[in-house]
Every structure is written in structure tokens, then in C-alpha cells.
Amino acid sequence: MRAVRRYLRSPAAVIGLALLALVVGVALAAPLAFPGDPLGLAGRPLQWPGANPRFPLGTDPSGRDIAAQIFHGARTSLLIGGVATAVSLGIGIGVGAAAGFYGGWMDDALMRVTEAFQTLPGFLLLLVLVAVFGSAIATVTLAIGIVSWPATARLTRAEFLTLRSREFVQSCRTLGMGNARIMLREILPNALPPVIVYAGVVMASSILLESALAFLNLSDPNIASWGNLIGAGKGVLRVQWYVSAIPGIAILLTVLAVSLVGQGLNDALNPRLEGRG
């Protein structure tokens, strides 16, 4: 409860939370506000926002409603952000916990694998994965999760390394507790706060990665996503810049919201920072 109060005391964190709530609201409202197919032909292409009251945000070069795509795209972005983050946390925490807890050859082996992933630029690896396995939305999401786990793993490992030698862990051992139980029930809850904070960063970068893929026409073309819309607008960027700018702003706001919430969580869960700037 103290953490909640500390969180609410920071204006930036509250703004972030409000923005995130707005994005989630937009995603939830999509089927109500725009019940039809957001990728269906809606009207004359390239109408400026406000020019036609039927299309408050205008239409794209194929004559699709931009507002509908923004609303439905919010679902895609949040879904990709959420699932990819979950995949990344799952792999990262598993690898990091095992490496940090057991140490020795297990640590060496797992950390070499992690480093192998870290030395490859994440986006290049993502391009390779998508090129090989196709660009269905499930594949893309999984691929994003797979390229973004190493940092989580390192963070979890560092937490486990310091926590496993603490006296309370030794005292659990003297009670006769097994390794799995010590890892999951005793150490993990204490190791989680920094990992949760980092999850915000992973989520923001997952949304950006998907948009970058879509911009290169490598994401799933059958799904309304902000990245796809930016990609659609790149041919007319000089004149009808709004086609790319509107989803760009949506991405900016969402990533900003997630980052602010992450930063707010960090300050709220780290009471030691209190009273400093």
C-alpha cells in the first residue's frame, strides 16, 4: 500500500498511467466504435482528416478508414507488447534464475548462450526469424519475445546471485527446504521488483520492434496494426504525411505511457530513492 501511495505521488507516473488507461480503453472500444473490418475499403483514398465527417482521421492510400485502423491497431500493439513481454520474461527469468542460483557450469553454459544472443543485433535476428518462419502475427510476437530475453536473464541472474547467499536462504536450507521451493517461493518474490520494472522497457521496445517490422512490410499484412499503417503511408509521406504521422503519434504516446509507468514503478518499489530529486 505504501508503494501505491508513493506511485501516486509522482505526477509523471500518474500521467503515464492515465495514458496507458486511454490506450487500453481505445483497444477495448474498437469493436464497438468500428464494428466492421478495419482493413475493408471505406471510401475515397487519401482524404485529409476532418475533410469528410465520416472519417475524422481521414483515409489511407487504399481508401481504408485510419480511425478504425488506429482503434483496432491498439489491440494489436498491446497484444504484441503483452505477449512478447511475457515470452521474454518467461525465458529470461527461467534462464537467469537457474544460472544465478546454481552457478558453476550451469551458469557458465547459460551465460554463454545469453551472450551469443546479446552479440547479435536484436532487430537483425528478428528479421532472420521472420524471414525463416513467416510473418503470421503469432510468429512475429514469439520472435520478438525470443530476441528480447537476454537482458531480463542477466538482471534476474544478478538478483539471484546476491539473494542466494543471504542468510534467509541459508536458513530455509537448514529447515530442509528443496532447491525448487527455495528458488520459486523464497528468492523469486524478492528478485521480482527490478524485473517487473524492466518489463516496461521490454514492452515498449516490443511495440517499437513490431512497428519497425511492419514498416518494412515484414509484419502480418492481414492485421490492422500501427506499423502497417505507417508502412502504407510511406509512399505518400511528402504530401499526405498524416497517414504515417497519426499512427506514429499513437505509438509515441503508448511507448511513453509504458515507460512512464515503468519509471514510476521503479521509484515506488525502491523506497531508498525517496527524498532524492
Place this chain on the structure above:
Amino acid sequence: MSAVLEVGSLAVALPPGADRLFALQGVSFNLHAGEILCMVGESGSGKSMAASAVMRLLPPGVRVAAGRIALDGTDLLAISAPAMRRVRGARIAMIFQDPMTALNPLRRIGDQVGEMFAAHTDLAREDIRRRVLALLGEVRLPDPAAAARAFPHELSGGQRQRAVIAMALALEPRVLIADEPTTALDVTTQAQILALIRDLQRRRGTAVLFITHDFGVVADIADRVAVMQAGRLVEQGPAADILQRARHPYTQALIAAVPPLARAVAAMPPAEAPPVLIVQGVSKTFGRPGLFRRGRVTRAMDDVSLVLPRGGTLGIVGESGSGKSTLARCIVRLLEPDAGSIRLDGTDLLRLTRRDMRRQAARVQMVFQDPFASLNPRRRAGDLVAQGPMLHGVGRAEATARARELFALVGLHPDAADRFPHEFSGGQRQRIGLARALALRPEVLVADETVSALDVSVQAQVLRLLADLRARLGLSMIFITHDLRVAAQICDRVAVMREGRVVEQGDAAAVLGAPRHAYTQALIAAVPGRDWVPPG
């Protein structure tokens, strides 16, 4: 004789939301040239805060609300920040508890001591070098030239503290403030450092404000004593008066809590009691030379053999690095010894597989040193205690009921079960740790420096509780401590360890009263306040 440092009705306010409004209230004392004033009190009594206030180095949010601090007649609270910087180090110097953190690990000792001259004087480099060597000789560092070239990690704890003292004395300050300067040191080193401070202070006529929680240290070096309780100075006077005829009840209680070195009645268990735990020829080596690392091999334990009689308390005493904690961890098998056997009622614990050992875990339990680190901060106290029995197949309802009984047994309110560890004081946490260990109904309890982190009055309570529980539950106990006073209080057998070996063992009264081994004799000679017999 006029006072060098005068502190008059000093009040220091804490930031809003702290556990009390004032860290210090109405504190007045004078410090004269050539005397040692010992400021004693338990943790949180404000004794370190008083030192910080004099140095004007209070933590952020804490401020002096009222009062006067004068050095040779100059009001230190009125002068500007740059003027105060000229006072610090040059006219009032300070020694901290931990010499490792007080020194910059990346700079040579000679440079760090020399910095005092560079900051406050305009001596030439060559002069500074000569002064530094002279100082390092004066604090009796062997080979001052080598010490000046050394980095902090290359010196021992005692040598580091000597270097810090050299730094503090560099500019011949009028006042030296020593904040628990020997608490982090071993007892023999502590005795040397105390002698050094006393000697330097005599020769230079420095006024020393010595902050400590240890009445033994007070008895050794104090000229006058000031006793602090919850931010107030409750009593002050000449050392002999306070130590023998304290008038304030708080001082009397503090002194009564100091365990006497010689125990009046030795409650012996029958000497022919069958042994419950036999440790035989146990050795443990840390670090092994690998293919790529030039490993430094440490023999933490070398052929250690001990016997714990049923219902007895075996004290294991020794300085840091003597291998006593390694022994404790080997007995509960947190560490695997390289050789030897540890027999509990005939079962060799070291031959058991990990799985079997987990089942046997209930029979030997351990209480840890640090009451803050040894409890999972995210579990409620009741959970922490019920956890053990539940692991060994007791149902939740029964385990919770047992936990509540144990809370009563160790003197905690049963409602405490719903609170988190950080809501308890150090002594209460140690009681939770004890309840947690007892929940499994062990035959042998291993207590590793269990009372070392506690204030002396709390320490006395926990020691009484341990003695009481041992009698009521028929426990046998291995009690590890560096404090001979504590060992004398609770143990009926004592083993003295040094560098991984047991140098002497036997009845507590015999070992502590008439030690035969030279090392034991040195240890006992170094106990602070050895010649002081508390009244009553």
C-alpha cells in the same frame, strides 16, 4: 581547566514521520583537553547523532533545532560552511567504525594520509612525505614506508584502523571524535587500538569523545562517562563513579546487563551425560586451484574434533577467520566438509544423501547472526515459523497453532504472527528466528553469533531466554561467539578455535578461569574491562 568543546542544551530535530521528533534533546556536555569522554548508549540513543552534529555532518533532513556547540569559544553553529571545512580534519578529527569504508580503496595509504596536509597546509611534497612516515610510525604500523605504499586491502583490519587514526591525528586536532572505532575489530586487535588511542591522547593532550556501546571499553579507557538514552543525556560523571555507583536506573540496568566474565554459579550438566553430537576430524578447505585460476587455498578448518554432551551448551569462541562459522555451517550441512565425521546419536550426518539430510534437518537447527538478513522480508512472521513443520508434513492448521505456541514461548505476542519482519526490532526478530528453529523440535540447536548484533540489554534477555529454553525443552546447544563474556554466561563447555584448529577445550570455568594455551590467555587478557567487576 576550561573546556575545549562545549555543547549546551543541544536539540537535533528529525524529519517529520520519524519515530520521534528529536534525535537529541537538551544534551549538554563539556570536553576538556587531555581527557577521554565516553558516550555510551544503545542503538538509536542518539550518540552517533551527537558526533555528527558536532562535525556539522548531519544527514539530510536532520537539523539542529536549538543549542550551542563551541570549540575553544567559537560557536561552530554560527560559522560559514567554508570556515567549518577548515575546522573539520584540522581542529576536530573523526574516526569511524569501519576502517575499510573510511579509506578510498583505490589510493595508497601514504597518499590518503598526505591528503590531510595537502588540504589544510601548504607544505612541500617532500615535507608531507616525511610527516606521513613519522605519523605512520607513531601509530605503530610495522614498516611505515611499506604501509605508505600499500593499498587499503593489503592491510589487516587493525592496521587499517591505525592508518585512519594516523589520518585523524595528522594535523594535531584539538578534539578527536571516535565513533565505535573498535567495534568491527577482533578482541585482541581492539585491545591494541584502545591502548594506542589512550597513549596518543596522553602524549598530545587531545580531547577525545569516544562513542561506544561496550561498558568493557568504557572501563578500560574512559576518564568521564556520559550515558545517552533515547536522545537525552541521562547521567554523566567520572568513570569510576558511573561504573561503580551509577545513580540513574537506566545506567544501572545497562551495567547489570553486561555479562560478568567469571560466572558465579556454574550450572554443570552431569559430566558423564552421553554425547549427542560428536564432531571428529572435520576439515574444510576453500578455493581450489583450477586450470585457469591461480587459486588461493584457505584451510578454514583443520582436523576439528568436538563433543557436545546431551543437554549441554558447547561454546565455540575465536576471532574472525578462526573457522567457527564454517564449523556451524558444516554441522547443519550448508557446507560440505572435505573429511571427517559428524555423528548425531550415532548417525553420521555427512554420509547421508542430500535427500535424507533434508529429512533429518529437523534434528539439528540453526539460529543465524544477523536478525535483519536471516528472515525473508516478504513473509509474515507466523508463516516463517510455520514453514518448517509444513515442509516436514505437518498440516497448515496444526503448524499455525504450533507457531502461535512458539510465539508465546519466545516471549512474543501471538498477534505478531501477522506482521512482516521489518515491523520488528532486532531482538524481536532474533526471537522469531529462534521460534523458527524450535518449530521443528530439534535435538541440537546451533546458534551462530546469535546475540552479537543486539544491544546489551536485549542480548541479556535473549541469553536468558536461551538458557530457559534449553532447560525446558532439553535442548543441546552449540553456541558460537567471539565474545568471551557471553560465552562465560551461557556455556558449560568451551572450545577455543584459532586459524581452523581447536587449541583448547574443556569446562567453561576451567578454560576461561585458568586457560592453559597461550592463545586463550591472550584472548582473555584482551577482553575489554577485564579488571572491572560490575557492582551488585
